Amino acid sequence: MAKTLELPTASPGSTATVSADVERVLGRMRELDVKFGEMWFTELGGRPWRIDIGAHQVNDRVFTDGVTLDGPSTGRPWKGLFTARADAACCFPDPVARVPTLAMFCDVRDADTGEAPLDPRLTLKRAIALLGARGVADAITVGAEVEFFLLEEGRPVAEELLWDFLRELAAALGRAGIPVDGFRYGPNPGQGRVQMRADDPVRIADQVQLYKYIVRAMARRDGRVASFLPCPLPVEAAASLPLHFALFRGGDNVFHDPKGWALTSDLCRGFAGGLLSHAPALLAFLGPTENSYRWLATRQAPTRLFLSRADPAAVCRVPARSSSPSSRRLKLRIADATANPYLVFAATIMAGLDGAANQIVPPLDGEPAAECLPRRLEESLEALERDSSFLRAGDVFGEELIRAWIEQRRRLSEHATDEAAEPDVLK
Numbered sequence: 001m002a003k004t005l006e007l008p009t010a011s012p013g014s015t016a017t018v019s020a021d022v023e024r025v026l027g028r029m030r031e032l033d034v035k036f037g038e039m040w041f042t043e044l045g046g047r048p049w050r051i052d053i054g055a056h057q058v059n060d061r062v063f064t065d066g067v068t069l070d071g072p073s074t075g076r077p078w079k080g081l082f083t084a085r086a087d088a089a090c091c092f093p094d095p096v097a098r099v100p101t102l103a104m105f106c107d108v109r110d111a112d113t114g115e116a117p118l119d120p121r122l123t124l125k126r127a128i129a130l131l132g133a134r135g136v137a138d139a140i141t142v143g144a145e146v147e148f149f150l151l152e153e154g155r156p157v158a159e160e161l162l163w164d165f166l167r168e169l170a171a172a173l174g175r176a177g178i179p180v181d182g183f184r185y186g187p188n189p190g191q192g193r194v195q196m197r198a199d200d201p202v203r204i205a206d207q208v209q210l211y212k213y214i215v216r217a218m219a220r221r222d223g224r225v226a227s228f229l230p231c232p233l234p235v236e237a238a239a240s241l242p243l244h245f246a247l248f249r250g251g252d253n254v255f256h257d258p259k260g261w262a263l264t265s266d267l268c269r270g271f272a273g274g275l276l277s278h279a280p281a282l283l284a285f286l287g288p289t290e291n292s293y294r295w296l297a298t299r300q301a302p303t304r305l306f307l308s309r310a311d312p313a314a315v316c317r318v319p320a321r322s323s324s325p326s327s328r329r330l331k332l333r334i335a336d337a338t339a340n341p342y343l344v345f346a347a348t349i350m351a352g353l354d355g356a357a358n359q360i361v362p363p364l365d366g367e368p369a370a371e372c373l374p375r376r377l378e379e380s381l382e383a384l385e386r387d388s389s390f391l392r393a394g395d396v397f398g399e400e401l402i403r404a405w406i407e408q409r410r411r412l413s414e415h416a417t418d419e420a421a422e423p424d425v426l427k
Contacts, residue, residue: 021088022063025102029055032093034100039067040209041084041106042120044401045408046288046340048209050103051084058102063088068111081111090206095175096217103176105206117400120342124202127346127353130394136247136267136356137254142345143198143244143329146211146337149190149232151225156190156233165218170194172214178207187300188237198244201349205341212337228337230287230295238295241286241335243348244319245271246328256328261364262309262318263328272307272316272330273362274355275348278390279305279315279334280374280383285347286335288409290377295336297375302333306369307362315373316362334373343405347391354390377413381406 029037037058039051051069053062066085086104094101108119116122132138150157150165157165166183173180179197186192196207212228219226230238247254247267255268275282287293295301307330308314317331330352335344354360363369374380384406391397 019060019063019088022060025063025088025091025104026058026060028091028093029058029102032100032102034058034093034102036099036101037062037086038094038101038103039084039086039106040103040206041108042209042340042342044118044120044340044343044404045412046120046338046343048213052101055102058104062086062104066106066109083109083111085109087202087206090203092176092178092206092210095172096214096221103210105209117398118404120340120346121202121205123397123401124205124342124346124349126394126396127349128201130396131247131349131353133394134353134357136353137249139248140201140349141198141244141246141248142201142204143196144204144208144341145193145195145240145242145244146208146228147191147193147239147241148212148215148337149188149227149229149237149239150192150219151190151227151232152223156188156237157224159185159189162190162192165222166192166194169215169218172218173211176210176214178210188239191237191239193239198246201345202342205345208337208341229289229291230336230338231291231298236298236300238298238300239337240295240301240333241337241339241344243332243335243344245330245332245348245352247271253325253328255330256325258325262320263323264318266359267356268318268328268330269307269362269364270356270359271352272318272355273360274351274353274358274390275316275330275332276305276307276362277355277360278351278387280372280380281387281391282347282351283334283374284377284380284384284405284409285343286332286339287380288340288377289336289338290413292336292338293374293376296334296373303371303373304369305362305372306364306367308365311365314369346396350391350393350396354393377409381409 034055036052042048063086066083068083071079084106086106090105092103094103107122109116170180181195181197183194215226257265302315304313307316309320
């Protein structure tokens with residue numbers, strides 16, 4: 001019978017080349033006296049799983065060859081043996097663990113075939129690779145505003161308590177090595193967010209997973225509950241996951257054009273056109289729970305499919321706080337934090353690429369704009385069934401993944417509960 005955990009062992013005196021990232025990680029572990037390496041990987045629905053190994057087992061082969069795991073012992077999403085390979089560029093000291101621990105984010109492949117049709121993280125990496133292969137850009141940055149509610153006995157906490165929580169959260173993220181640009185309370189009672197600095201999409205997706213874990217752990221420590229549901233309360237109050245995108249080539253922001261509408265380039269508007277034209281299908285990933293559509297029915301929700309400078313009803317906006325080329329970006333406003341961040345970023349990149357390639361022109365401020373976003377999860381899934389070819393370009397999203405996603409969402413929708421919509425980290 002196969003072992004549940006097959007750990008690589010470093011040969012004494014080995015002369016194998018170790019990358020600079022790996023050397024940095026191992027040096028940081030010694031500096032912090034880390035006792036455990038915690039391998040994080042994410043199932044299709046967005047639930048993170050963790051497997052701990054002793055610090056003495058964390059060596060270069062964990063990052064080059066990976067660790068072989070037995071799927072059934074880990075959980076339903078993986079069957080048979082699979083290999084989890086840690087990414088040395090995405091390792092974070094756990095700021096809330098009582099024992100010094102290093103969170104190491106992993107890619108997952110079938111141990112026998114090497115294939116990874118259902119790994120969300122590798123799906124995102126394929127989308128980024130396609131962006132570069134098409135020559136559209138050589139870098140993309142993503143920002144994610146991860147909003148949540150802090151509750152005590154089912155009610156929003158007082159404002160001063162949330163401010164204290166946000167300060168502690170920002171400090172904890174800093175200890176994990178995650179840059180923080182600021183934080184804010186509101187706009188609803190008990191609602192807040194800490195703004196992580198925009199970065200590479202894979203790193204930001206990893207940070208979103210870690211952020212949610214830290215928030216929940218800190219809330220539990222204080223006898224409270226942190227909810228990432230967009231509408232966890234019976235009143236009309238909602239939290240979302242606004243996303244920011246910018247593309248760069250040779251260090252220059254290619255979304256900027258000093259002569260363009262709102263200082264945007266044709267590429268920027270085409271990217272936005274792709275996001276808007278595929279918005280109904282994208283919503284199957286961006287709003288993956290029944291609770292997501294409670295938010296979209298509120299007065300706060302953006303539901304108009306046009307590109308705007310500042311209209312709060314617009315699904316996509318160009319934040320215009322500065323004329324600096326480096327600040328030009330798109331803001332997509334219909335995601336929420338119950339989503340799988342890897343699939344969200346991958347799907348939006350693919351929609352934007354399709355819009356840029358086909359020069360899809362979005363409606364702008366003052367032009368007629370449709371309001372045809374799905375109002376139920378089933379409508380989004382049906383839209384995805386009709387409109388998925390843009391995702392399958394370059395084999396980024398395989399047919400197996402799209403089919404598995406639709407089947408899983410329908411199955412959960414039939415037994416919809418807030419608990420199913422908002423799974424906690426398992427270990």
